[in-house]
């Protein structure tokens with residue numbers, strides 16, 4: 587996979603990536619989730635399948651597929667139909683340029699009625715090799731793992747309703763598959779409230795992969811000053827270790843009506859370019875969420891106070907929440923970059939950039955800007971012509987050596 591070259595010009599695109607916002611009325615968080623999924627999966631599929639050593643098979647696994655709370659007549663607002671439509675488009679585009687990878691999708695759904703619906707609907711996508719399983723994801727893991735081979739690129743989308751059903755150890759055979767990546771919906775809110783309740787200890791142990799998480803959570807909570815931030819940090823750390831990922835990161839999906847988190851989408855990859863695409867997709871997803879939150883706020887204002895009193899009368903539901911989260915996350919990424927400038931060693935540019943992009947809201951353009959600034963200030967130098975050969979050298983380290 588090629589990485590975005592430093593200083594590439596920005597293109598303004600439709601942030602809703604062709605999804606219909608009207609189908610998501612009152613479900614802005616689902617809209618945001620689908621925007622990110624669609625944007626990310628499209629770019630990923632093209633990158634993976636157009637690479638020099640492209641795998642012969644691309645497998646999309648939707649482990650909690652639904653349909654669930656769908657409003658669109660053609661299920662346009664469900665992850666399974668969004669993915670099947672886009673995989674069909676990717677397949678056609680690649681075929682036009684003489685590439686014919688096997689496009690495959692596996693869906694798992696526990697609820698019988700939803701599964702039956704799913705089974706009917708997937709027949710409408712004959713260009714993709716689709717299979718639907720009726721059952722619990724964790725029980726189906728060995729079967730799915732059995733069909734993977736080294737030429738299968740696996741993208742797993744795990745979208746459970748709470749924290750149950752994705753026991754880290756049980757799903758590890760899929761997380762560990764190479765080449766592969768994962769996107770997991772982490773309901774940090776419910777964990778914040780319930781993680782330490784006596785009745786759920788076993789399921790929380792399963793979620794984190796062992797029973798050692800309590801001390802780690804306490805330490806992270808003290809350090810970060812937030813239980814929610816500690817939970818997501820802990821989960822990412824464990825996802826990375828159990829899945830053997832090189833880079834992990836998350837993006838926060840907000841409640842459109844309140845200054846609060848709805849859930850996080852946690853991501854694991856072994857490729858630096860994956861991190862870059864993830865952050866690019868995050869940007870689109872945030873634009874959409876900001877728009878949905880503003881629309882929802884305005885509609886409420888109009889309802890309660892009339893047009894004349896727009897922006898008066900009630901709290902603004904945290905319209906600038908992303909700005910605050912963004913500033914805080916970028917400050918952490920910047921501190922890590924500063925530390926590298928002061929005490930780090932020469933690093934491959936694409937690897938260090940991806941490490942920094944593990945912080946939310948930190949994309950390639952931002953990091954490349956810091957690099958240019960540091961270079962101008964005589965704090966680092968660059969060598970190498972291409973992205974894969976480019977090295978970044980902190981001056982402090984050179985002097986020290």
Ligand SMILES: C[S@@+](CC[C@H](N)C(=O)[O-])C[C@H]1O[C@@H](n2cnc3c(N)ncnc32)[C@H](O)[C@@H]1O
Nearest residue numbers: 650651652654664665695696697722723745751
């Ligand atoms: C959040 S919904 C999925 C929404 C869907 N991914 C989308 O974005 O359109 C979760 C789905 O998983 C199903 N489910 C719940 N527990 C499950 C399990 N253990 N294994 C598989 N499916 C499960 C539910 O019936 C529900 O349809």
